[in-house]
Amino acid sequence: MTGGGRTRYALVPLAAVVLAYLNSFQGVFQLDDYNVIVFNPAVHSWSAFWQDWFHGIRPLLKLTYTLNWSSPAGTFGFHVFNLAVHLANTLLIFNLTAYFFREGREALPVKTLYMTACLTALIFGLHPIQTEAVTYISGRSASLMSMFYLGSLAAYIKGTRESRPVCLYLLSPLLFLLAVATKETGITLPFAMVLWEAAAGRRAGFKRALGNQSVHWMLLGVLAAAVLAHPRYRLFLLYSLNLRGFQENLLGQINGAAHLLSHVVMPGRLNVDPGTLPPVGWFSVESLTLVCIAALAAVGIWKKRSWLFFGTAWFLLHMMVINVLIPRIDSVSDRHFYQASWGIFLVAGGAIGWLFLRFPGGSRWFITVVAGVSILLGGYTVTRNCVYKSEIALWEDTARKSPQNPRAYNNLGYAYALKGRKADARDAYRHALEIDPAFEHARNNLKMLDKQ
Numbered sequence: 251m252t253g254g255g256r257t258r259y260a261l262v263p264l265a266a267v268v269l270a271y272l273n274s275f276q277g278v279f280q281l282d283d284y285n286v287i288v289f290n291p292a293v294h295s296w297s298a299f300w301q302d303w304f305h306g307i308r309p310l311l312k313l314t315y316t317l318n319w320s321s322p323a324g325t326f327g328f329h330v331f332n333l334a335v336h337l338a339n340t341l342l343i344f345n346l347t348a349y350f351f352r353e354g355r356e357a358l359p360v361k362t363l364y365m366t367a368c369l370t371a372l373i374f375g376l377h378p379i380q381t382e383a384v385t386y387i388s389g390r391s392a393s394l395m396s397m398f399y400l401g402s403l404a405a406y407i408k409g410t411r412e413s414r415p416v417c418l419y420l421l422s423p424l425l426f427l428l429a430v431a432t433k434e435t436g437i438t439l440p441f442a443m444v445l446w447e448a449a450a451g452r453r454a455g456f457k458r459a460l461g462n463q464s465v466h467w468m469l470l471g472v473l474a475a476a477v478l479a480h481p482r483y484r485l486f487l488l489y490s491l492n493l494r495g496f497q498e499n500l501l502g503q504i505n506g507a508a509h510l511l512s513h514v515v516m517p518g519r520l521n522v523d524p525g526t527l528p529p530v531g532w533f534s535v536e537s538l539t540l541v542c543i544a545a546l547a548a549v550g551i552w553k554k555r556s557w558l559f560f561g562t563a564w565f566l567l568h569m570m571v572i573n574v575l576i577p578r579i580d581s582v583s584d585r586h587f588y589q590a591s592w593g594i595f596l597v598a599g600g601a602i603g604w605l606f607l608r609f610p611g612g613s614r615w616f617i618t619v620v621a622g623v624s625i626l627l628g629g630y631t632v633t634r635n636c637v638y639k640s641e642i643a644l645w646e647d648t649a650r651k652s653p654q655n656p657r658a659y660n661n662l663g664y665a666y667a668l669k670g671r672k673a674d675a676r677d678a679y680r681h682a683l684e685i686d687p688a689f690e691h692a693r694n695n696l697k698m699l700d701k702q
Contacts, residue, residue: 255361259368260344262620267340267375268333270628270635274385275329277638281522281661282388287315294319307482310431311391328387335393336384340375342400343592347371347599349407350450350557362603365616370599372620374592376627378517378634379510382584385638386522391433392585398429399436399589406443410462423465430473434483435572435589437473440466442567449560493577501529501537503573506582508536510569513584514594517630520584522637523648525655527582540570546597557600564593641665649678656682660692667699675699 279288287293292302293315303309314331321327348367352360374380383389402425409418429436440463447459460467477483494502505527513519530536543562550559568590578586602619637647645662652658663678676699682692 256348256364259364260341260371262368263340263344263371263375264337266372266624266628267337270376270631271333271336271384273632274333274381274635274638275326277329277385277387277635278325278640280386280638280641280644283386286312286388287319290315296320305482307480307486308391308431308433310428311394311433314390314394325387329385332384332387332390332393335390335397336375336380338397339393339400340371342397342404343374343595344368344371346400346404346407346592347596349404350560350596351600351603353407353411353450366599366603369602369616369619369623370592370595372623373595373598373627376624376631377514377591377595378520378627378630379513379584379587379591381520381631381634381638382522383588385635386585389585392588395429395433395436396589398425398432399439399442400592402426402429402439403442403446406462406466407446418462419465423469426466426469427473434477435568437470437477438567438572440470441571442564445560445563445567449556449563487576490576490578493579496574498529499577500574501531502527502577503570504540505530505534505536506573507569508539509582510584510587511539511594513587514591517627517634519651520634521648521651522584522644523580523652523655523658523661524582525652525657526580540566555600558597561593561595561597561600564596565590566593568593642669654685656686656689656692658682659685660689660695663692663695663699667695672699672702 292298292306293312296316299312299316302312306312318328318331323330344367347370348363351363351366380393383393402422405417405422405425408414409416409422426436426439429439443463443466444459477487493499508530509524509527543566547559547562547566550556550562569587573586637644642662642665645658645665648655648658649662659678659682663675663682666672666675666678676696679692679696679699682689683696686692
């Protein structure tokens with residue numbers, strides 16, 4: 251297929267994403283946006299940013315906040331930046347998926363692999379589970395890190411397959427460094443490269459692959475040492491490690507991962523703050539779900555379906571490994587699914603691509619499938635974007651979906667209070683205290699409201 255044919259397939263998901271996120275520009279600052287942007291003087295000027303450069307964490311992420319805050323475009327500029335990053339990731343997913351099905355063990359015909367890549371990128375770009383990483387302004391920590399992470403992987407693949415040392419030993423490591431400077435979870439990249447070689451590599455041999463990745467592994471050691479030596483990162487790690495024990499955290503993360511997988515098939519359940527998910531039992535439905543994902547990876551190896559193995563293993567690597575070793579304050583958040591989602595969507599795209607091969611004339615159904623996916627997922631995304639148009643809309647949606655979450659009602663009360671709706675604010679604070687009588691934030695907010 252000509253380069254023009256490839257471009258046409260790549261433009262389909264990009265155009266669909268732009269249309270679906272046009273109404274995201276109406277979104278306002280929400281939740282963590284106030285802590286990391288609005289009330290954070292370190293990102294309000296370039297001089298303040300440079301003073302904080304060596305003292306704070308996630309410097310590249312803060313640089314983008316400073317760039318947008320210094321711009322006259324206001325929140326519109328923040329949203330344009332987030333959408334541009336998401337479009338870049340959608341294009342990277344298209345190219346990486348096409349590369350995988352061209353270079354993998356079960357190489358597809360050119361037209362079929364581009365259809366598969368197009369559908370995978372379309373699902374990735376349009377699924378409403380991504381709105382928290384795109385429409386929620388500070389959610390860009392996940393999408394921006396993923397852009398550098400996927401870009402590094404793409405440069406590595408190009409360098410190894412086309413013998414380009416600049417891509418392999420300079421560009422890819424540089425993007426790896428930028429990924430970690432955006433969000434520390436990008437440190438898993440060398441392990442993702444090993445996974446890629448295991449699933450889609452050309453069997454060049456362990457020593458050859460390790461040599462190609464040598465700069466990345468050395469950089470991993472340097473970055474790990476730098477994180478441990480940095481006072482703020484070290485404090486952050488110590489705080490996280492003291493949150494809960496290993497077994498409790500593992501079972502909590504299993505619950506969180508299963509919860510996010512349910513959002514993939516039931517996007518109407520999307521929730522910015524579902525509350526703290528309790529640990530589940532070893533023999534629960536949630537644990538069985540993760541066992542099934544691992545079993546699919548094993549089936550992929552056994553049946554020599556590299557896309558099945560790679561997709562499920564990619565999901566487990568990015569959804570579980572870091573989060574199990576280093577506990578998060580919240581066990582579940584849609585934006586933390588952003589990077590891991592490629593694995594699940596690659597499996598979906600690979601399965602449909604496999605059907606295209608098995609049935610005559612299957613490619614004629616491609617337009618119908620694309621149209622159906624675009625309408626369904628695009629419609630959900632447009633609807634979800636509307637939730638971010640105001641703090642009241644966001645927390646009303648959250649309280650409705652998490653009726654036992656006192657934090658949702660406290661935040662809803664605060665949003666009401668800011669708009670002068672004191673009676674509604676009082677009811678929301680009281681409801682939060684009915685759920686959790688020891689919730690001091692709601693109690694203090696209620697006292698302050700009564701004094702006004």
